[in-house]
Amino acid sequence: MPELGDAEGFRRSALRLAGALIARLEVPDPSVVRNVDVATLQRAIRGSVIGSACRHGKCLLIPVGTSWMLLRFGMTGSLILDETGNVSRRFERLSIGTDRGWLRLVDRRRLGNVSLARTEPECAELIGALGPDALRIGNPEFIAQLRSSRGSIKSAMMDQQRIAGIGNFGSDEILWRARIRPDAPAASLSPAQWTSLHRATRSVMHLTARAGHTPRGRTWLTSVREDSRALCPRCSTCLCRSEVNGRTSVWCPECQPPSSLATRA
Ligand SMILES: [Zn+2]
Structure with a gap:
């Protein structure tokens, strides 16, 4: 089950694509997208540049243009960096395609999910219910x-x-x-x-x-x-x-x- 350390590993994968241009979004399992429909998510992020991902607890926040994607990994989710297009796509739920490769959310038990925040308050609201991060708490x-x-x-x-x-x-x-x-x-x-x-x-x-x-x-x-x-x-x-x-x-x-x-x- 993904915990803080795993989410930190996923963050480092996402960081490898910081600055990459999003060309497409593929969503084999639309049920993973929570607070908007897939078409809205596609419109919001296509043509945007990926920013520097950050993590809070087990969640990952990926800046995309002026918005953010919040990824939760549930019991079996993981984020895989696919720079060659040759990674297995078994249990693939959502993939962000860029000019430098793909970030693929794979999740066997489908308990992970993805949300979109278009403003900073929306972003704060999405992570607002979470307590302080276990890595940084005094x-x-x-x-x-x-x-x-x-x-x-x-x-x-x-x-x-x-x-x-x-x-x-x-x-x-x-x-x-x-x-x-x-x-x-x-x-x-x-x-x-x-x-x-x-x-x-x-x-x-x-x-x-x-x-x-x-x-x-x-x-x-x-x-x-x-x-x-x-x-x-x-x-x-x-x-x-x-x-x-x-x-x-x-x-x-x-x-x-x-x-x-x-x-x-
Ligand atoms: Zn003992």
């Missing part, structure tokens, strides 16, 4: 955004209106590094735990953004989480799985003790 704001939640810390972290960019895998990775159990109530965290959590969030977000995806390696929970008998990469204890807000959470019972024990420690 410590006081990080705590303020999450501490007011009545739910678990994991569900608060995944709430895009609180903080934008952290998904299911990202929240598990961060909580494992901060040694906090995913189902711990957000309101129960100690000052030391908030510090650890913010530090782990910054670290994971920076490493995933730099890689353009979640890196795989011996020190990553994400690398082993899908193995049915996965062991903790830190202490080799059998990892646990549980449901938090309908999503499978993976955690280590040794490294992430119940909050009462963590408070005593």
Whole structure:
């Protein structure tokens, strides 16, 4: 599932076409276009020059002439740079054709979408519901955004209106590094735990953004989480799985003790 790091990778693909002239827009699946019809989108962007793409959370904003296209990637979406025209077009939903190549939105499960903003206020409105970006958020704001939640810390972290960019895998990775159990109530965290959590969030977000995806390696929970008998990469204890807000959470019972024990420690 695309998270902040993946969206950062898509941003870098879009940046490769900054300055390119849009010659055509192909939309094999018109249902991905949300707030306008396909003909309106085509009229708005054809003949425009692509600007420097930016990212907020898991969303990508691509300036096109005086407008912006906002791309959301859902569960399985990705943005592929096709400079030769030879990339597979399986699950292609929308493609922007320029004088220097194509940007293709592919999405197997069709949960991603594209919106058009013609003015800055429209643009601000499209991303307005999202919280601050997880890569840039400072410590006081990080705590303020999450501490007011009545739910678990994991569900608060995944709430895009609180903080934008952290998904299911990202929240598990961060909580494992901060040694906090995913189902711990957000309101129960100690000052030391908030510090650890913010530090782990910054670290994971920076490493995933730099890689353009979640890196795989011996020190990553994400690398082993899908193995049915996965062991903790830190202490080799059998990892646990549980449901938090309908999503499978993976955690280590040794490294992430119940909050009462963590408070005593
Ligand atoms: Zn462990």
